[in-house]
Amino acid sequence: xxxxxxxxxxxxxAWQASKLGPTxxxxxxxxxxxxxxxxxxxxxxxxxxxxRLRVAESTRFLHxxxxxxxxxxxxxxxxxxxxxxxxxxxxxx
Numbered sequence: 001x002x003x004x005x006x007x008x009x010x011x012x013x014a015w016q017a018s019k020l021g022p023t024x025x026x027x028x029x030x031x032x033x034x035x036x037x038x039x040x041x042x043x044x045x046x047x048x049x050x051x052r053l054r055v056a057e058s059t060r061f062l063h064x065x066x067x068x069x070x071x072x073x074x075x076x077x078x079x080x081x082x083x084x085x086x087x088x089x090x091x092x093x
Contacts, residue, residue, distance in 0.1 A: 005041045005083045007034060013073075013085040020071075020090055023064040029071050033058055037075060041083045044075075052076040053086075060093040068093045 009017070020026055033056050037044070044054040058071040074087040 003039075004081075005038050005077070006081055007038055007083050007085055008078075009085045010087070013088055016088045020088070025061060025064055026071075026090070029058045029061055033071060033073055037073065037083055037085075041075065041077050063090075 017030075020030075037056050041054070044056055047053040047055055054075055054077070056073045056075070060068050060070050063069050069090050070093040071088065071090045073085060075083050075085045078084050
């Protein structure tokens with residue numbers, strides 16, 4: 001187990017993240033989720049029915065426009081030191 005995983009963004013993840021829009025609250029939430037993945041990726045449970053897929057999920061928060069949201073980041077641990085971020089979504093909660 002590594003002390004810190006390197007995070008690599010898939011093209012889909014990068015595109016989806018660019019669509020979330022830069023807001024202070026979203027940046028805070030993403031920063032926290034990415035920190036957790038970088039430190040504890042192999043502690044997130046594997047999604048049932050898959051071999052390697054994991055998901056990190058934020059708690060509910062209010063977007064700058066007042067909409068309650070939750071963010072999910074789908075990822076796989078590809079080695080002892082590397083994680084691939086596959087997809088990200090923000091959905092009303």
